[in-house]
Amino acid sequence: MLTRPSNKWLTIILIKWMGYSSFAAALVSVLVYMYKKKHYTIAPKLSSLQINTASCYNLNTQIQLLTPPPSPEPTKSWSTRLLNGVISATRKRKRLTISLKNTVLWNPSRDVNTPIHAFHENTVTLLNKLVHLYDIYVITHLNSTEERDQINRLLSKSNIDIHKILFCSTEQGKLHIIQHLKPDIHIEGGCETTDGSFIINHLDVKQKIWIKKNNATYNTDHIQLSNTIHDTWIAQC
Structure with a gap:
């Protein structure tokens, strides 16, 4: 004569299933958290690098603007020109x-x-x-x-x-x-x-x-x- 499984076994099976599901959910959460952390940590560094590069470019531009052009080659004196002519x-x-x-x-x-x-x-x-x-x-x-x-x-x-x-x-x-x-x-x-x-x-x-x-x-x-x-x-x- 067949007998129905007792409620005790059903309870055990349900608890195991919930445990596995929770563990999987927790694992997924951890992975998502690590991915987000890595993404937001690299992004600011890249932005900072871009900002620093732009700042260096602007600084170099300002230095070039403030630096006077090279002095022209001094012209020869009239005596030198006269001697060369002679x-x-x-x-x-x-x-x-x-x-x-x-x-x-x-x-x-x-x-x-x-x-x-x-x-x-x-x-x-x-x-x-x-x-x-x-x-x-x-x-x-x-x-x-x-x-x-x-x-x-x-x-x-x-x-x-x-x-x-x-x-x-x-x-x-x-x-x-x-x-x-x-x-x-x-x-x-x-x-x-x-x-x-x-x-x-x-x-x-x-x-x-x-x-x-x-x-x-x-x-x-x-x-x-x-x-x-x-x-x-x-x-x-």
């Missing part, structure tokens, strides 16, 4: 070589060993003018040491740089000096024993001026022949 002008000047005898200087003495050199009229003024226009070197053919001293005394009246006063003892030596200097213009007059044709014929420069007595003045593409230096194109510039 150097540039010197570099651009053409080089001129002058064989002094029979062009700027003349010797009335018939004895080459006892010369009495003097300047042709107005040639000191011309030399000083050319010094400002060209990079000048002057060359003199010498026959004695005494002649060197005489030439140096005469040139002390001009503005020629003493380091650009050169001497030679032969026409071949003069040609070597001129070729070494590589001038743009050369003025030749020979010496007591030559008329300068050796230099004119062997020298390769852009322009040559040949001072030669008792000859008609004429011009070609690279050479001008004249009786005096005052009748040449270089004296007219």
Whole structure:
């Protein structure tokens, strides 16, 4: 004969079910609480980081606004500009070589060993003018040491740089000096024993001026022949 379960067992089963349900609910509550706690703890930190970044940006912007711009590079003084201008002008000047005898200087003495050199009229003024226009070197053919001293005394009246006063003892030596200097213009007059044709014929420069007595003045593409230096194109510039 079947019997109904007693109320005691029903009560036990109900209590167990309620216990399991409560435990599950409590576990869910704990998980939800931990999730919310983690979420609200990270969010403020992120917000704080964003605020700090924005504050740094604003601070940097203010610093840039308050910081004066860099000072411009100081301009060069007028003396420096003048010096640079002089150097540039010197570099651009053409080089001129002058064989002094029979062009700027003349010797009335018939004895080459006892010369009495003097300047042709107005040639000191011309030399000083050319010094400002060209990079000048002057060359003199010498026959004695005494002649060197005489030439140096005469040139002390001009503005020629003493380091650009050169001497030679032969026409071949003069040609070597001129070729070494590589001038743009050369003025030749020979010496007591030559008329300068050796230099004119062997020298390769852009322009040559040949001072030669008792000859008609004429011009070609690279050479001008004249009786005096005052009748040449270089004296007219």
